[in-house]
Amino acid sequence: MATESYEHLCHRVYGQIYQRLQNKDAEHLRFATKGTAKKVLHRDNLLTFFRSLAPPRQNLEEHFGVSEDELLHRVHRRHLYDFLAVLIFARCRIETARTFAFELVAQDAWPVWRKGKEVGQLPAGREELVDLFDVADADMFVSTQPCFSAIILRKREEVRVADPGSQRLPYLNEQPLGNGSFGNVVRVRIAKGHFFDPQTKTENAEPLDIARKDYVLSSDFPARGEREIMEKILTSSGLACDNILENFGSLEIGQNTYSLFMPLAICDLRQYMMVLHKMSPRTISEKAKIIDSAEGLAGGLNFLHSEMKTSDKEDLVCYHMDLKPSNVLIFREERQGKECHIWRLSDFGMARVKLRRKDQDVEREKDFNSWFVRRQARPSDPSLSATLNRRGEGTYLAPESISSARSMGTASDVWSLACVLSVVFTYLGGGSDAVEQYQDARMNHPKADGYDRFFIRNKIFSLSKAHPEIHKWHDRLIREASKRDAAEGEAVQYMLRYLENGVFDLDQTKRRTAKDVQAALLATFKKYKSLGEVELKGPPEKSSPALRNNFFKNLMPLSRAKSPGQGQVEGWALSLSQDFKGCDISPDASLVVYWTDIKLVLYSSQSLSAGEAQVVSPVASHELEERDCIWRTVVVTSKYLIASTTGASFNCFIFELEGGDSVDVTLDHWYRLTLPLPEIYVVAISADCKLMSCILRDREDERHPGLLLTASISGLTAYAKRPRTSLTDSAVVFEPGGELWRLKRIKCSAPEVTHLSFSVQGEQYLVVQPELTARSREHRITILHVPATCDIVTPVIIESQGFDSSNTAGLFTTIAPFRIQNATCAFVTREKYLHIQSLVDDGVSPGVHKDIRHYRVLKLMMDSDDRLFALGTTSANQKLLLLELTVPRSPIGNVSVKEISTLPGLLYSDEVTQRISEEAGDKFVLVAALVAPNRRAIYRVRLGTENESA
Structure with missing residues (x-):
């Protein structure tokens, strides 16, 4: 059998290596992973290589003076696989290959030296390669070897x-x-x-x-x-303290680039409170977990201040200097058999280090940030943005940060910690809305000079002082906690007064230490744990003790209902007592899904209990196994449930729901797609369950224009190839393109899209809300209409009429597309203005813009006859009502409102999802609410027929 030629071998092995390269389609990024060359250059290929170099009719031992086996052993012992792979991949001449074989393999002496340097390992220098080969092949080798010299961290x-x-x-x-x-x-x-x-x-x-x-x-x-x-x-802190972000190593490239490697967090504390968990916890146990995490954070700060030592037993003190929610990273880990969130202090870019010798009164101090070039900071919300500089006007910096004297130290970090804790307790009391209101109160103070800080900078040679809003706001939090439960009020009062009296002091010498604050948080945590799990009540309702004690036995239609059955309310509590973060209802109202950070829980008609307690139990559930991410968006139809994650992994899960509303519905059959673009912000499924649409963040920056992805669900599942039964399986990377999906850039960033939905006709509606700033709450909203048959996007812009001091609601409230009338939708602004607008500019339809008198509308619904229903409250009451809105046919008329039913126990502050459905000729509204345990969460209200409503 003829020996394969060297040229043919190079061509064949090149192809085998190329198929194994990573990023092979990008020449400047492609690389061979460790061991790739060894796998390709196996025994057969190596023997063929050496034989291709020998003359015909001469064996390898005769030609090289070494046996076949010895040649192979030397390639292995001398680790020459990568070097040979470069030579072949670079298509070096056969004379160069022979030089390699004789000089680096057949020669007994090892290592081989040229120009005073060892030859044979990568990366090889050009000078020694030129001495070994000729100039042309040496240059080809040098230009090819980076592909086989990937860095090992x-x-x-x-x-x-x-x-x-x-x-x-x-x-x-x-x-x-x-x-x-x-x-x-x-x-x-x-x-x-x-x-x-x-x-x-x-x-x-x-x-x-x-x-x-x-x-x-x-x-x-x-x-x-x-x-x-x-x-x-960074290294010793990560090893010795669980609340300091661990350092995984570093990489310095050339003279200008330096990288630190760290574990991936789910999110930071700011994202957790303001984006991923906007509503405050509804259970005592969830609040206790957050306080426990905060206690760990205080312990981490104490470690930096007083417990670090060098290998020479010197005291090492670190002033973080930039403690704020965005620099607190959240990890999900298992401790003692329980899932918990660990808060870790990160971003030491502004820290100072002090070395103090015990036997000498000598201190050496150095700033980390002198080692790095500061990047241009983007203007953003001053309460949540990065600190502009060490002596800047950052929200969480201590008063001494603006002093001309160099006076910042450990007490400055403790001030920042107290600011963070004040915000955290605000979040526990009222969610992200309360955090924003607290921010506005600080910044709108007459002496705040437009800055959001926790101190007031006095003028005319007078000292700064703690911001007056701190005490006022803490008073409010204590009162509201006491209304929920007197013991909880005592716990909140203990911690907040401790911060006021022990930390928010202009005199640094009088501030408590991080260790002291940690002890106070531990005491507060124990107070919460002693409370047990009690219902977190809303504002007290005027009802008799008998009605409150028989909560589930008083599901009666309102007396004002015109006929028996219309307006009748049924309600059920969830059998699980978890603190759910979101819920959704399928368009046909056959399925309801609730979810926590890691768990999906599905309910159907089979969940209903025949007992008096009227409790629903889940028919299926699914728990996220990965610890570096949490559920972000979830949407359900009768056929599919689509959920996406955020955190270290941005994945999209598609669950096939077999059996619809039958007992067979499961979450066992699912597909996972890894998106090449960052996470999904909003997701929707078409009414016919054929299309999925979602908003994706730009690859570079969430502030850049986002992307609208529309895809065939069956195409996505086919793309995923097969159901995954374990998250340890490798996910399929989804690359948009082709006929089954389309990717369209939109003229706004992904976080600004707050609503995405399909109409019955397959049209898409997007609501764009630019981010509010603390300086102004005046803004505009844009409604985008994307027809099903083309890519033309029609915007409708609603301008704010200025800040409405009588109503603190945001500009946009809710939207509902018409079912019969194409390209038309109804939406509400400021909870009290109804707009009906055609999104096709025909020059004829000016639209309807009417005040909704005496009511606040929170959610809109459109039935199959384009009748308009809503969930809302009266202007003077917190109880949630089901309403029907009638729009006047003449420009001079007003919107009439009809109360259909009260939803017992649901209040204005409860987050709800709703759907209208039809069954056997009757129409119903299904409402799913996010409420505390022991309160009804799912409601069903009969609307009746149009004749009954007349």
Whole structure:
């Protein structure tokens, strides 16, 4: 049999290597993972390589002076697989291949030296390669070798790459996560085998997702001692304290780029409160968990202040200098058999380090930020944005931050901690809305000068003072907690008064330490734990004790209903006592889904209990196994449930619901797609269950224009190939394109899209709300109409008429597309103005814009006859009502409102989802609410026929 030629071997092996390359379609990014060359250059290929170099009719031992087996053993022992792979992949001449075989393999002496440097390992220098090969092949080798010289990161160690062009980064993909004061944070997936742990002598057996923070180095950075101080703080802190973000190592490339690697968090505390969990916890146990997490954070700060030591037994003190919610990262971990959230302090870009010797009264102090070039900060909400500089006007900075004297220290961090805790307790009391109101109260104070801070900067040679709104706001939180439960009020009072009296003091010497605050939080946590699980009540209702004690036995239609049955209310409590964060109802009202951070719970008609307690039990549930993400968006139809995650992993799950509303409905059959773009912000499913639509964030920045993805659900499931039965299976990466899906850029950022829905005709409606700022609540909303048959987007812009002091509701409230009349929708602004608008500019339809007198409308619904229904309240009451709205036919008429029913126990502040459905000729409204345990959550109200309503 003829020996394969060297040229043919190179062509064949090139193809085998190319198929195994990562990022192979991007020439400047492609790389071979560790071990790729060894797998391709197996025994047969190696023997064929050496035989292709020998003359015909001469065996390898005669030609090279070494047996076949010895040649193979030497390639293995000398680790020459990667070097040979470069030579073949670069298509070097056969003369160069023979030089490699004779000089690096057949020669007994090892290692081989050229120009005073060892030859045979990557990356190889051009000078020694030119001495070994000719110039042309040496240059081809040098230009090809980066592909086979991917960097291997080392856990808790620093890797330095002097020449950026000589090696490739080992990243399978990158995903921007956010921007800090000094660096950008990116989620990266490290290729298999490229993250080595020197302690355990192991490498990652599977691709590894971690966070990378990139810095631009300043001229001060090369001072090696300063860099080692930073490594000591971040590395030893991560090992010794669970509430300091661990350092996974670092990478310096050339003279300008430095990266730190860290574990991936689910989110930061700001995102948790203001985006992912806007509503406050509804259970005592959930509140206790947050206070427990805060106690750990205080412990982490105490560790930085008083418990760190160098290897030389010196006291090492770190002033964080930038403690705020966005620098507190949240992780989900299992402790003692229970799931818990761990808060970890991150972002040391503004920290100061002090070394204090015990035997000498000598202190050395250095700022981390002198090592890095500060990135341009984007203007944003002053209460939540990054601090502009160390002595800037950041919300959470202490009063001494604006002093001309260098006086900031550990007490300054404790002030910032107290500010964070004040906001956290505000969130516990009223959710994200309360946090925004607290922010407005601080900034709108007459002496605040337009700044959102926790102190007032006095003028005319008088000292600053703690902001007066702190005490006022704390009073409010204490009163509201006491209304819910007297013991809870005592716990809240204990902690908030402790902050006022012990931390919010202009004199740093009088402020309590982080350790003291930690002890106070622990005492508050114990007070909450002693309360047990009680119902968190809303505002007290005027009802008899008998009615309150027989909550589930008083489901009677309103006396004002004109005929028996119309307006009749049925209600059920959930059998699970979890603190759900969201709920949705299928368009036909056959299924209801509730979800927590990690669990989906599905209810159907089979959930109903025949007992007097009127309790519903789930028919199916599914728990997220991954710990680095949580559920973000969930939507359900009779055929599918689609859910997406946020955090370290942005995945889309499609559940096939077999059996509809029958007892067979399950969450066992599902598909998972990994999106190439960042997370889904809003998702919707068409009424016929054929299309899914979602809003995606731009790859680079969430403030850039977002993307509207519309896809065939059957196409997505086919793309996923097969159901996954375990989250350990590799997910399918979904690349939009082709006929089954389309990707369209929209003229607003993803976070600004607050509503996405399909009409019956398949049209899509988007509501865009620019982010409110603390300086002004005047803004506009835009409603976008996307027809089903084309890509033309028609905007309708609703301008704010100025800040309405009588109503603190946001500008946009709710929207409902008409079912019969195409391209027309009804929507409500400020909870009291009804608009009916055609979204096709025909020059004829001016639209209807009417005041809704004496009522506040929270949710709109349209039935199949285009009758308009709503959930709302009277202007002077908190009880939630089901209403029917009649729009006048003449421009001079008013909107008439008819009360159909009261939903017993539901209040204005409760978050609800609603659907209109038809069954055997009757129409019903199904309402699902997010409420505390022991309150009804699902309601069914009979509307009756149009004749009954007349």
